[in-house]
Amino acid sequence: MEDQLSDRGKRILEAVIEDYIQTAEPVGSRTITRSHALALSPATVRNVMSDLEEMGLLTSPHTSAGRIPTDKAYRLYVNSILEARQNLTAGKRDEIRRRCRMAGKDPAEVLKEASRLLSSTSSYMGVVIAPRMAANLFHQMEFVKLSSHRILAILVSQNGTVQNRLLEIDEEIAQEDLVRMANYLNGMLQGLTIGQVRERLLAELQSEKVQYDSLMKKAIALSEQTIRTDSAEIFLEGQANILDQPEFADAAKMREIFRAFEKKSTLLDLLDRSMQAEGVQIFIGTESPLLKMEGMSLVTSTYLTGKDTVGVLGVIGPTRMGYGRVIPIVDYTAKLISRMLEGE
Amino acid sequence: MEDQLSDRGKRILEAVIEDYIQTAEPVGSRTITRSHALALSPATVRNVMSDLEEMGLLTSPHTSAGRIPTDKAYRLYVNSILEARQNLTAGKRDEIRRRCRMAGKDPAEVLKEASRLLSSTSSYMGVVIAPRMAANLFHQMEFVKLSSHRILAILVSQNGTVQNRLLEIDEEIAQEDLVRMANYLNGMLQGLTIGQVRERLLAELQSEKVQYDSLMKKAIALSEQTIRTDSAEIFLEGQANILDQPEFADAAKMREIFRAFEKKSTLLDLLDRSMQAEGVQIFIGTESPLLKMEGMSLVTSTYLTGKDTVGVLGVIGPTRMGYGRVIPIVDYTAKLISRMLEGE
DNA sequence: GATTAGCACTCAAAAACTCAGAGTGCTAAC
């Protein structure tokens, strides 16, 4: 009928969504009049709900059940929340802060704790993706000789992230040479990001002057090996939490979900795209076509650990998720993590 | 009746167990005579089964269902398997070897891949515990200055394991001093295990001569901080696999299990005790009182990565597990991992 | 004209019931 949502319609839709979020049961006209103190009779509500259904905002699983919000309705609802963002209670805030502090200073530790924290405060799944190594600032490289044919290469970036790799070599290299190699490289690579370092090394490997100096050639080849892989680290915590959600009570659904999250790559793809935009983003149900995440939603935010090093963290839960509660949690956590890791 | 298990009894018990492992259904006298070509009538089998029940080796969920082996029966069965150990097929063996090679050289990578491998070849859960750092041989220590008040300490052990830790300091230390400190420590700690290193550092910290040299005091304090934590790394893979097991089809059970494995510490406690004995060990159902692992069994083996560095790996699955298949897998994997990580 | 009371109708989920079949234990025959 009327394509525009009336104020009353909006209020009732909200009521349906909130009830449904709480109970996970289709909600009927009766329930709404009782719990939400609208001065309306069930019959009126029914009429409005019928309109809402017409507009594609509600569906009913069957004739004689209550109604359920569609993804479209959630989208509307979430947008209105995003506008009128409420703040976290001081208590929650403190708890988050406290637990972040606890984690210590090591970036990996902090991120892991953040993921745990997201999971436990939201009671859904917490997920954190570490920034790509490539964007980190190079700080130093070391070669440690373990035995005649094994070298451990250690790559340290400015923010304290460490990447190490065991290399096999054909020809023994003296420890002094290793030190010299490292010094040479450290001089050359100062101030670059890891990504740039990689390019530089590849370029250098081609260049003529290096061809003549076999030690330097080796050095560059070794460091190139070290730096080659850039597997994004991903922390997924609280998987068991979603087992408590009634919509996944049946075994088949559960299995599907767990299988999906076992391959971290799918998750990575999904979160990678929210790295573009800044701030809180929300993907509802099938809005993210990557995963056939029937009935799952994703609340993410980007965080920064340096000028250009951006990571993503967030909460994965059922579409029927307490957005009003989760959004500020994600938002605040992202900001806190940024502050913790960036400021130093 | 007769407390001694007759040969026939043993054969029938085995038949019950094997059928049950396959089908997860209580097995009746009929089924056994059909599938296992014992020249016996169902009635006879029934009599024998009745005896077995008397002995506490079988139970029936109710009067008119078939019978199910008890933990005691599994124990018997497993022991007989352990005696007459069969070998892996060449195919499986090759597959395991191939995948281990793939993982590269980094110890952590190898162990993670081993866990994945255990899970996928057994189709249960794979678990690997890295040897305690304490037993590793100290190789070298480095301090990298990140900013005026932040130092990255890197601890390398002989086998290529790296442990690093971000330290905050009150007073700036020059990079040269850091190098000197590292040199001093590396000289002092050569040849010790990480565990001994820790003791030595604590002792040194007390000793008088150190009190006078503030730099050395700092060095020791810093390295002591680095080495303090020894959190055992644990790789648990293929959790989704157990979702396929019919005995965990119902949601409540699943939840319980996932919750239990979420805290890695329980798992750690459990596996720690199998570190004592050497070789393959099997814990059936409630034999391991630590976890109230109703219906779960554990097949483990120790592996070595050095003279005294012993880790544990294994498979966790339902009590109704294909022991005959799993045991050689665990055994072979443990030996292979030992060979890969020890030999160098 | 919007709202609401009233009522017939619908449908899923729960409860109650039926029944076939797998399995047992016992007894008597081989």
Place this chain on the structure above:
DNA sequence: GTTAGCACTCTGAGTTTTTGAGTGCTAATC
């Protein structure tokens, strides 16, 4: 010692019944 036969038991699958929450429509009401 083994087996055929039989009465008995119990679960699980399938059906039917019942219940109750909820709807949509119509007519009365504000």
